[in-house]
Amino acid sequence: MEKLRVGIIGCGNIANGKHMPSIQEVDVFEMVAFCDIIPERAEAAAKKFGTPDAKVYTDYRELLKDESINNVRVLTHNDNHAEISIAAMRAGKHVLCEKPMAANYAEALEMYNVHKETGMILTIGYQHKLDPDVLYAKAEAAKDTFGEMYYAHANVVRRRGVPTHGAFLMKEKQGGGALIDVGTHAVDTTLYIMDNYKPKMVLGATFDKLKHNPEQGNPLGNWDTENYDVEEFASGFLVMENGATVVVEASWALNVRENTGVRYKISGTKAGLDNYDGFLKINGVNNNQQYLHEVDFKGGQVAFVANAVDDLPRVKEQKVFANAILGKGELVTTPESALVVSHILEGIYISAKTGKPYYFND
Ligand SMILES: NC(=O)c1ccc[n+]([C@@H]2O[C@H](COP(=O)([O-])OP(=O)(O)OC[C@H]3O[C@@H](n4cnc5c(N)ncnc54)[C@H](O)[C@@H]3O)[C@@H](O)[C@H]2O)c1
Structure with missing residues (x-):
């Protein structure tokens, strides 16, 4: 070979x-x-x-x-x-x-x-689009399990988790803080499940209110305020062309009880889904009863997705790339979708600065 x-x-x-x-x-x-x-x-x-x-x-x-x-x-x-x-x-x-x-x-x-x-x-x-829960959610979305997905939360909420290594705190090197670092994954994953990369407008706000607190309590070590010129928390209200809305939250430091990884919570006309407990749950109504469906990934229920049980997402990512090069498969992250995510992040930053909504087609 x-x-x-x-x-x-x-x-x-x-x-x-x-x-x-x-x-x-x-x-x-x-x-x-x-x-x-x-x-x-x-x-x-x-x-x-x-x-x-x-x-x-x-x-x-x-x-x-x-x-x-x-x-x-x-x-x-x-x-x-x-x-x-x-x-x-x-x-x-x-x-x-x-x-x-x-x-x-x-x-x-x-x-x-x-x-x-x-x-x-x-x-x-x-x-993260290759995480088992996301692959499962995507497969269910393809079967129209959720109906029209019209409301979502996309977030990574770290109570304290400021990355003190590398260049993460420098705007010149990274372009932004928590939003461009971890919020970007949450926005991308959520829009991927919704199959909706068509934003219309966003209203955003960014904050760096905790940066100068003498008590840092940061598990990743003390940060250097002299070289820290990006936001520690950003929020956004995103409206899509089809009227769906997505609440975006991304923090490295925020006074909340939560300390989470990449999360999505999506509501559709037929059912909803979230990974707020750290694994996928689907909610809905069936036989006139409310149900909560929990997927047992350890039980191999994602076996219908090629290699889902064997490969870690990071290995799958390389295999997807190899197959695309060899003409044997499609990309999961297309340049088109990644470009839209970058546009959304920028829209939140611009709106935070101007205090006005940012329209994507202007
Ligand atoms: N996918 C994820 O979940 C994830 C997680 C963490 C970081 N990242 C991304 O990975 C990228 C790197 O982050 P990191 O944590 O590895 O940072 P890092 O500082 O540990 O590594 C970056 C490396 O690039 C080198 N470098 C800088 N400029 C270079 C140049 N012009 N030519 C060659 N080498 C150069 C640096 O010397 C350094 O060794 C960032 O874009 C970050 O957003 C992604």
Whole structure:
């Protein structure tokens, strides 16, 4: 079998925690080149995950010159997702770039346009769409279990969970705070289940009220207020073209009892669903009784979804990308949907600044 040769650009946390161990589990890929502006990181990654003759770079442009490389992972901070992905597509490489698509909508749009122009595959690392509960929910939605989905909550509410590592607190590097970091997953996952990426208007607000509190109580360690210029909490009220509404909440720090991962709560005309207990529950009325249907994922009930029982979402993400490259399958995260998510995040930021609703088609 001829292997698809992979180049890794950015060898930090997400590279080591998600991508490289997952790529290793996909036979068709081999990691042949590693780049990081901190050379020791690229060297360590090459040693641990690379082929014996893997190359190491500090400048991604040099890596992209290798014509034998078929596809790359862009795993750097948000501020250079667009620059590197665009250069990679122009060099004839398929791209899986980490979320969010870019640090702002204009850059995401540029990436999208270059994908269209070059015909290279472009996808974004929204792995939560491959979580077993989301796959199950999506399969039920396809059977019209929920009817018309017209009201939703999309959120990640961390009571305290400010990421103090990397560049997450710097607007210049990331483009924003809790919303662009974790809120982006919640918005994407919820719209995916609703099959609705057509926003009309959003009203948003952002806050950084707890940043200067002397009592931090942050499980990820004390943050540095001097280098912290992004929001700790954002909320939004999103109205879709078809009239459906989505309440968005994303916090790294908020005085609430909850401390959650990516959550969705969606109400349809036939039934509703949520993962608020940490697993999927479907609610509805049947035989004139209210029911609450809990899916037992440990029991293998998602077996109808290929590999759902065996593969972790992060491994499935790599397999989906491989199949798209080989023409054997469709992307789950299309560049179109990721672009819309970036537009929604930007709409919330703009509305928060102006105090006015943001209209997507203006
Ligand atoms: N999908 C998820 O759930 C998830 C989770 C965490 C982070 N992320 C995303 O992953 C990306 C990276 O986050 P991280 O936590 O790994 O950060 P990190 O700081 O740990 O790693 C980023 C790496 O990129 C390197 N880098 C920066 N500029 C570079 C350049 N021009 N060329 C080559 N290397 C460069 C840095 O030196 C660093 O090693 C971010 O976009 C973040 O949003 C996604």
